[in-house]
Amino acid sequence: MxxxxxxxxxxxxxxxxxxxxxxxxxxxxxxxxxxxxxxxxxxxxxxxxxxxxxxxxxxxxxxxxxxxxxxxxxxxxxxxxxxxxxxxxxxNSRIILKMLKVFSSQLRRIHQKVRNMLAQGRLMSTEDGLFSIAQYYLEKKHYQEALYTLNRYKKLYPQGAHYSEVVKYIPVAEQYAQKYGHGRGPAMISGSEESGNEVPPSKPIPTPEEESPEEASYYEAVNLVGQGDYTKALEHLKPIVTAGEAHPRYVSSLFEVGRCLFGLGQFEKTLKHYQGFLQNFPDFEEKGEVFFILGQSFEKLGNKEKAKEVYTRLAAMSEIDEVSIRKAKKALNSLGA
Amino acid sequence: MLMNNPAFERFAVTYQKGDILFVEYEPGDSFYLIQEGQVRISKIMGGIEKTIDVLQPGEIFGEMAILEEAPRSANAMAVDKVKVLQFNRANFEILMGGNPQIALKLLKLFTKRIFDQRRRFQVLTLDDVQARIADVFCMLSETQSTDGPLTEGRVFYITAEDVAHWAGLSIDKTQPVLNQFVSQRRIEIFPDRITVKNIHDLQRFVSSRRRG
Structure with a gap:
C-alpha cells in the first residue's frame, strides 16, 4: 500500500x-x-x-x-x-497512456537534439548508408543479408546514385548464394581482405609520441592513486613536490598528495595539507574536490560542526563544478543540516 | 500472457532463422513485440558487425518508429524462428489502451532511452575534443557495475572506432587524442579492449573542462 x-x-x-x-x-x-x-x-x-x-x-x-x-x-x-x-x-491504462505521451515527446526532442549534433559532424545520408550496409555484406559474402539490403535499396531509391551498381549486384549475389553459400565464393567487391589481424591481445598498441619523464612520473602517481596504492603514489609525488614550482605538475601533485593522505587515513595531516594548499592556490581548478575532502576529514575526525561549515561554504560557491556542489549538498543532508 | 491475445493475431509476422527484419538506414514505420524466438540487434562499425543486444520473447524493439519517421539505427535479424507482433503508429493506441502491461513496458523503455540520449547529448555538447573523448569513457563506466570502492580502473571491450562513434567524431580526430591519453598513461589500447587507469581522473578532467 x-x-x-x-x-x-x-x-x-x-x-x-x-x-x-x-x-x-x-x-x-x-x-x-x-x-x-x-x-x-x-x-x-x-x-x-x-x-x-x-x-x-x-x-x-x-x-x-x-x-x-x-x-x-x-x-x-x-x-x-x-x-x-x-x-x-x-x-488504469489512461494514466500510462498520458505518461507515454509525455515521455515520448521528451524522447523525440532529445533524440532530435542528438541527431542534430551528430549531423554537424557530417554523417552519411540514409541512401549512402543503406548502400554501405549492402557493400559490407557483399564483402563478407553474407549473400542473404546483402540481397535483403540491395532489394530494399532498389525499391526505395529507384533514382539513387548507386542504383545501377545495385541492380548489377543482385543477380550475381543470388547466383553466388545458390552456388557457394554463406561466407564462400569469389570476391564480388574489392574490399579490405582479411588483413592478418593477429596482434597478440595482451600487448598494448604502442603510440608514437613519448612523454617527458616528469609527466610520466606524475601520471604514474595518478594511476597509483586510482588503484588505491597511496604509499607508492606518495613516493612518486615526493620528488615532484620537492622540485617545487619549476615542475609543470607541481600544483596538481600537491593536490594528489592530499588525496593520498586522506586515503591513508591520516585526516589531521590531510587537513593541514589542504588548508595550506588553499592559502597558496586559492584559485585551484579542482577546489571543489579539495573542499569536499576537507569536509570528509572533519567528519572522520568527528568534528561535525566544522564539516558542516566546510560543506555549506562549498555548496554556496558559484565558480565550482556541479558535481562537487551536489556532493556537498548530499553530505550536508546526511549530517542532518 | 496478454500478448498472446488472439485479437492480436492479425499483427503477427513469422521470420525464419537468419531472416533480416530491418537494416540500419532503412526508413522505419513499425515497431515489434517478440512472441517467440530471439532477435539479434547489430550495428556495422569500422568494418565489423557488432552485436549490440539479443532480445528475448516479451521484449520490444524498433520503438522509435512510433515517435517519428526516422531511419533505423541498427540491424535486426532472426536468431531462430521468430514470431513478432508488428505495429505501426495507427494501431499503437489500440494496443496500448487494451494492454497496460505492454504500455508499462514501453514506458520503462522510454525512460531508459531518455536517460541514455540525455547522457549522450551531454557528451556531444563538449567542444573540447579531449574532454569529449574522456567523457565517452565516463559515460560507458556509468552503466558498468563497480566492484569495490577503491578500484578506479575500468576495462571496456571497445575499439577506437567505437569511441569515435560515441563522441560523434571521425576516427582521424579521435585517434590522436587516444594516443595522447596513452602517452599520458591514462589509458591503454589493446586490440580487443581499452583500459582506463583511473576513471575519476577522467571524470575530474571532464568536469574541469565542462565549467569553461
Whole structure:
C-alpha cells in the first residue's frame, strides 16, 4: 500500500544525483522540481500540481534523480514503490497512456537534439548508408543479408546514385548464394581482405609520441592513486613536490598528495595539507574536490560542526563544478543540516 | 500472457532463422513485440558487425518508429524462428489502451532511452575534443557495475572506432587524442579492449573542462 508522508516547508524530498526507487503523487501543499537545462545550464523550476506524479522517470528507469524535489509549503505526498506503482497502473491504462505521451515527446526532442549534433559532424545520408550496409555484406559474402539490403535499396531509391551498381549486384549475389553459400565464393567487391589481424591481445598498441619523464612520473602517481596504492603514489609525488614550482605538475601533485593522505587515513595531516594548499592556490581548478575532502576529514575526525561549515561554504560557491556542489549538498543532508 | 491475445493475431509476422527484419538506414514505420524466438540487434562499425543486444520473447524493439519517421539505427535479424507482433503508429493506441502491461513496458523503455540520449547529448555538447573523448569513457563506466570502492580502473571491450562513434567524431580526430591519453598513461589500447587507469581522473578532467 502506498504511504502518505508529510513534509515540512523548506525540506527536500530528494536531490539530483540520489538513487531513488520511489514514485510520488502530491496530495496537498506545494512542491517544485529544480533542474539544470542540459544545453544552457539555466535553472529550470517546474511546479508540481496537486494530483501530479513526480519522480517517475528516474524510478522506473533506475537511474539517478535529475532534479531536486523541494518542498515549498508544508505538503503531503503519497509514496509508491515501483511494484505498487505498476499494480496501480495495470488497472488504469489512461494514466500510462498520458505518461507515454509525455515521455515520448521528451524522447523525440532529445533524440532530435542528438541527431542534430551528430549531423554537424557530417554523417552519411540514409541512401549512402543503406548502400554501405549492402557493400559490407557483399564483402563478407553474407549473400542473404546483402540481397535483403540491395532489394530494399532498389525499391526505395529507384533514382539513387548507386542504383545501377545495385541492380548489377543482385543477380550475381543470388547466383553466388545458390552456388557457394554463406561466407564462400569469389570476391564480388574489392574490399579490405582479411588483413592478418593477429596482434597478440595482451600487448598494448604502442603510440608514437613519448612523454617527458616528469609527466610520466606524475601520471604514474595518478594511476597509483586510482588503484588505491597511496604509499607508492606518495613516493612518486615526493620528488615532484620537492622540485617545487619549476615542475609543470607541481600544483596538481600537491593536490594528489592530499588525496593520498586522506586515503591513508591520516585526516589531521590531510587537513593541514589542504588548508595550506588553499592559502597558496586559492584559485585551484579542482577546489571543489579539495573542499569536499576537507569536509570528509572533519567528519572522520568527528568534528561535525566544522564539516558542516566546510560543506555549506562549498555548496554556496558559484565558480565550482556541479558535481562537487551536489556532493556537498548530499553530505550536508546526511549530517542532518 | 496478454500478448498472446488472439485479437492480436492479425499483427503477427513469422521470420525464419537468419531472416533480416530491418537494416540500419532503412526508413522505419513499425515497431515489434517478440512472441517467440530471439532477435539479434547489430550495428556495422569500422568494418565489423557488432552485436549490440539479443532480445528475448516479451521484449520490444524498433520503438522509435512510433515517435517519428526516422531511419533505423541498427540491424535486426532472426536468431531462430521468430514470431513478432508488428505495429505501426495507427494501431499503437489500440494496443496500448487494451494492454497496460505492454504500455508499462514501453514506458520503462522510454525512460531508459531518455536517460541514455540525455547522457549522450551531454557528451556531444563538449567542444573540447579531449574532454569529449574522456567523457565517452565516463559515460560507458556509468552503466558498468563497480566492484569495490577503491578500484578506479575500468576495462571496456571497445575499439577506437567505437569511441569515435560515441563522441560523434571521425576516427582521424579521435585517434590522436587516444594516443595522447596513452602517452599520458591514462589509458591503454589493446586490440580487443581499452583500459582506463583511473576513471575519476577522467571524470575530474571532464568536469574541469565542462565549467569553461
Amino acid at each position: 502506498p504511504r502518505a508522508i508529510q513534509y515540512k516547508a523548506n525540506s527536500v524530498i530528494y536531490f539530483a544525483g540520489d538513487q531513488g526507487d520511489k514514485i510520488y503523487i502530491l496530495q496537498s501543499g506545494k512542491v517544485t522540481l529544480r533542474s539544470l537545462d542540459i544545453e544552457t545550464n539555466d535553472e529550470i523550476i517546474e511546479v508540481i500540481e496537486t494530483g501530479q506524479f513526480f519522480g517517475v522517470k528516474s524510478a522506473l528507469g533506475r537511474y539517478p534523480r535529475e532534479d531536486d524535489a523541494l518542498v515549498i509549503r508544508d505538503s503531503q505526498v503519497l509514496v509508491f514503490t515501483i511494484p505498487e506503482f505498476e499494480q496501480m497502473a495495470a488497472g
